[in-house]
Amino acid sequence: ILNVEQSPQSLHVQEGDSTNFTCSFPSSNFYALHWYRWETAKSPEALFVMTLNGDEKKKGRISATLNTKEGYSYLYIKGSQPEDSATYLCASNQAGTALIFGKGTTLSVSS
Amino acid sequence: GAGVSQSPSNKVTEKGKDVELRCDPISGHTALYWYRQSLGQGLEFLIYFQGNSAPDKSGLPSDRFSAERTGGSVSTLTIQRTQQEDSAVYLCASSLGRDTPQYFGPGTRLTVL
Numbered sequence: 638i639l640n641v642e643q644s645p646q647s648l649h650v651q652e653g654d655s656t657n658f659t660c661s662f663p664s665s666n667f668y669a670l671h672w673y674r675w676e677t678a679k680s681p682e683a684l685f686v687m688t689l690n691g692d693e694k695k696k697g698r699i700s701a702t703l704n705t706k707e708g709y710s711y712l713y714i715k716g717s718q719p720e721d722s723a724t725y726l727c728a729s730n731q732a733g734t735a736l737i738f739g740k741g742t743t744l745s746v747s748s
Numbered sequence: 749g750a751g752v753s754q755s756p757s758n759k760v761t762e763k764g765k766d767v768e769l770r771c772d773p774i775s776g777h778t779a780l781y782w783y784r785q786s787l788g789q790g791l792e793f794l795i796y797f798q799g800n801s802a803p804d805k806s807g808l809p810s811d812r813f814s815a816e817r818t819g820g821s822v823s824t825l826t827i828q829r830t831q832q833e834d835s836a837v838y839l840c841a842s843s844l845g846r847d848t849p850q851y852f853g854p855g856t857r858l859t860v861l
Contacts, residue, residue, distance in 0.1 A: 668846065668847065669846060669847040671849065671850070673850075680839065680852035680853060680854055680855060681791070681839075681841075681850075681852045682852075683849030683850060683851070686847060686848060686849050688847050726790075726791065728791075730846060734804070735781065735793055735796035735804045735806070735807070735846075736781070736793065736796075736846070736850070737793055738783070738790055738791040738792075738793070739790065740789075740790035741790060741791075
């Protein structure tokens, strides 16, 4: 069974701090890596989907990198704002399998 | 355009009863997924439909759970003889394919008394 691990489990930063989270996944038969943002009382919202080793994607102050050979992805948030407070989920799948989610990193940003 | 919709938004049922949860995916999305989030847990994969292929049922926790997708569109998740441990938020998502973003519905909160 595919095991996707995320760290840290939770994180508390001050407004303006930059931060990053890690997602680890099996590198064998890798197909795609997804990042989602999940705010309380809302549904998960897609941030990035990455498929190629070395991929880097950016959306505003949030960016992500992918290393498929070693099986990890980093999500970076530059200049955190209170509205960035959410749980950030990563998910991965191998060829022919469904997407498996990690347990998420919960970010809290204080103003 | 319309997003993924789910009904009902909340369902309270008694232990032992059957329940049906409905998901309307985004039009044109060939892939449809069911997940659940139990209290304090992460997002747990249940079942995945892709086009006309046989569904991936590997995440269904027991034979009390089943799902179908009619006409490649609407999906129904059925839980028979509900148990208290089935209480969770059940989320549906759809996508164009396995390497494209998933769009999630608002979820159905199921409470089994």
